[in-house]
Amino acid sequence: MAFHKISITINKESEQVVVPSNMTLMQMLRESLALTGTKNGCSAGECGACTVLLNGQPVNSCMVLAVECDGAEIITVEGLAHDRQLDPIQEAIIESGAVQCGFCTPGILISSRALLDRNPDPTEDEIGEALVGNLCRCTGYARIIEAVKKAARTKAIIAQSIPTD
Amino acid sequence: MSLNAHPGLPEFEYIKFENIDDASQFLANHSGDARPLMGGTDIFVRMRDGAWSDKYLVDVKSLSGMNEIANNPTGGLFIGAAANMNRVIAFQAVKENYPILAEAANSCASYQLRTRATIVGNICNASPAGDTIGACILLGGILNVHGINGTRQEPLSKFFLGPGKSKLKAGDIVTSIQLPIPPKGMVGKYIKHGRNKVSDLAIVGITVVGWPDADLPSGLRIRLALASVAPVPLVVDQVETILSEKRIDEKTIAEAAQVAMSACNPIDDVRASARYRKQMVRNLSIKALTEVWERLKN
Secondary structure: OOEEEEEEEEOOEEEEEEEEOOOEHHHHHHHHOOOOOOOOOOOOOOOOOOEEEEOOEEEEHHHOEHHHHOOOEEEOHHHOOEOOEOOHHHHHHHHOOOOOOOOOHHHHHHHHHHHHHHOOOOOHHHHHHHOOOOOOOOOOHHHHHHHHHHHHHHHHHHHHHOOOO | OOOOOOOOOOOOEEEEOOOHHHHHHHHHHOOOOEEEEOOOOOHHHHHHHOOOOOOEEEEOOOOOOOOOEEEEOOOEEEEEOOOEHHHHHHOHHHHHHOHHHHHHHHOOOOHHHHOOOEHHHHHHOOOOOOOOHHHHHHOOOEEEEEEOOEEEEEEHHHOEEEOOEEOOOOOOEEEEEEEOOOOOOOEEEEEEEOOOOOOOOOOEEEEEEEEEOOOOOOOEEEEEEEEOOOOOOEEOHHHHHHHHHOOOOHHHHHHHHHHHHHHOOOOOOOOOOHHHHHHHHHHHHHHHHHHHHHHHHO
């Protein structure tokens, strides 16, 4: 089986990785780059635990080949925080107690962040819709939805506090 | 979900061509061993399950024109084969003129799956359960196909031959789907009946579109397509005939739904029994037809 040398930006850092044809993005993150925040749940694109941002869009990293990501920009859960500052969605998930076993949390964080990037003020239905592909087997959905609402409010306050001129 | 969930895929070679002729030729030369790769949302699941064991996956996403979505006021909508479902759903002309396509696409799996899944891939997979297929057939969709003997067009109405079987031959690459301008005043409804609201295939899928047509005795043309209840996606022409020729009321809609139920030929499987599917075809056809009729009346 052929190996491919790919260039990829992960959490704002450039990486060159050699990957076999059949390696998924999830395997590359976890096994080649030790970014084990991305979780392997179902390996079938259903549970969402492996969700990462690929060029700004959420994908199930178990359903993307690493070689397909040559030249792409990836953000994993490890890349959400900046300058020692957690992302508002991370803060909100902690404050709302929206973590039970924690296995789904990285995927929930990425999906929620992607939702807030495309829709800064989502309704409860829109939050539910955006998280349809993230299963929480502890069934902690109520607090997760609360957290996304809270993060949206925080982001709105931050946005208002930044001078526009 | 795979019964033996594991992260690894079996071994295969990933190949990309600059030129579509080379890609077609390679696929034709390795017939049975090679498959075009779009979003991979079906391919990877089947390969992990051991159902498919192709030696080569030919990534056709980056070929010229494959990512384009364009609306032409005179020619209709053009969706490149690699345009993902989220892009199609968000495309302004789709929201305005083809909302039934957005509604059907939105019922597929999850947002992150739809970042990869494509309308053309959903069609090429030729599953009787394909959520977007009914809408694409009823909208008069035509596929542009590149094969080893050049390009050709395949109307969707005659495209499907059986579960997973279509008119595509070795070496064929579907490059886009074209949808003509919809009739004025068209409305639609897709009802997906699944075991849950997410990530599941339809037990029964009902697509209905309708529009005013003054030449018909009923004044309305209403068409219905069914998913998951026959070996191929099924358009029940008799429903259109009944609702064209007779004055539409609750009785005619019930009659049309009964005809839809008789026309389908479902199987028992892990998701539902054939008997249940038939009954749901009747009940949900009434619901979808009534909704479309009421919206057209107003």
